[in-house]
Amino acid sequence: MKLIVAIIRPDRLNEVLEALYRAEVTGLTVSRVLGHGGETDRVETYRGTTVKMELQEKVRLEIGVSESFVEITVQAILARARTGEVGDGKVFVLDVNQVYRIRTGERDEQAVTPAGGQAGGHAVGGAV
Numbered sequence: 752m753k754l755i756v757a758i759i760r761p762d763r764l765n766e767v768l769e770a771l772y773r774a775e776v777t778g779l780t781v782s783r784v785l786g787h788g789g790e791t792d793r794v795e796t797y798r799g800t801t802v803k804m805e806l807q808e809k810v811r812l813e814i815g816v817s818e819s820f821v822e823i824t825v826q827a828i829l830a831r832a833r834t835g836e837v838g839d840g841k842v843f844v845l846d847v848n849q850v851y852r853i854r855t856g857e858r859d860e861q862a863v864t865p866a867g868g869q870a871g872g873h874a875v876g877g878a879v
């Protein structure tokens with residue numbers, strides 16, 4: 752199991768969500784965050800040159816997936832979040848030791864696989 756953490760542009764979110772849905776990755780958490788990409792912004796002031804970190808609005812995705820869904824999830828984000836301009840963001844892939852589904856107490860692979868199915872017949876697989 753992995754936790755995929757992606758920092759993307761807010762205006763790429765809908766495209767990324769659509770691609771993830773098509774890949775049957777539907778368990779995720781989205782947060783609005785502020786970020787800085789590591790560039791140094793030098794600002795001239797009357798006292799000389801100072802440095803400040805300009806924070807940009809970004810969106811953070813957290814997606815817990817079983818191993819077989821890691822690659823398709825990462826590729827969906829890379830393909831749909833990219834503009835080619837500075838600030839497109841990052842994708843981090845973290846090892847996950849344990850997953851628990853709070854409702855049932857199931858753990859690990861059983862907790863990762865959606866339980867009970869969904870109305871409408873959309874087959875969900877792999878995402879927490």
Ligand SMILES: Nc1ncnc2c1ncn2[C@@H]1O[C@H](COP(=O)(O)OP(=O)(O)O)[C@@H](O)[C@H]1O
Pocket residue numbers: 758785786787788789807809836837838839840841
């Ligand atoms: N090392 C990092 N750790 C966490 N978040 C980062 C890191 N580097 C960049 N980010 C996030 O990614 C956003 C986009 O910047 P970045 O990934 O540096 O784009 P680029 O490389 O195209 O300049 C930043 O605003 C920040 O939210």
Ligand SMILES: [Mg+2]
Pocket residue numbers: 788789790838
């Ligand atoms: Mg950067």
